[in-house]
Amino acid sequence: MNKKLIRVGTTYVPVLHVDHSAKWYTEKLGATINYCDDEKAILDLADQSFFLVRSLKDETSNFIDDKGEKRFSLTFEVDGKEALYNLHAEFRTQGIQTGDIEDRGHTGENFVFFDPDGNCFDVWSVLSPEYKALRKETVSEIER
Template sequence: MNNAFLEQIHYFRVPVNNLEQSIQWYTEILGLQLRFNQDNLAVLALKSGPLYVLVEADHDSRGHFTVKGNPEFSVGFVTSRIREFHTYLTTRDVQVESMQEDQGHNFFYFYDPSGNKLQVHN
């Protein structure tokens, strides 16, 4: 018997400290498109994939978790221009970690204004 009722992921919810600041950062720095903004919630979108929902949350809330005390990312993005993107984020004063390589794939971590750890890979 197949119990695969779920078909796709519709959206991810990410806590942020300041909704308006975060909307500006995600749209201007990352290029996501604002679809909806009301009360303490904003819906953003990329060209494809699940929606990215920002929720104004308690100040100490984060969208990542820790393993042995170290933050681990929950959201991973994809780009075909990873080195250019790394430079772009660095020149915009985004907290960016160094480029890493794993089995032919490049990736790095970066943080949004609320301190959420994010990853991008090619």
């Protein structure tokens, strides 16, 4: 199969206070700030760029599905259930609003968490095989 789209490069996240949100993403999630002004912050997080964009109050990246449930638009991956459980505990210790760890009937387990603006994100315990292979290749190149 010829892949026309290679990867997701940037995710845009609506926030009310750019500087406050940028600080939260760095302190709680380990993001790195590349640029910040009154309108936007550009962060490195999970191997992609996140633009925190100043938006109207109560604007989020969430949506409501056909059953009336609030849904997230982005899932982060971690490498295994132990990593998922450890991250869940760490987030709760840091005071991040999190849902319970769930078995959704597919491989792995998940939980959701929220940023200060109410943006909901998912975390999944299964790291994609393609990313694992790419990460392994990168580590091998660095070690040479």
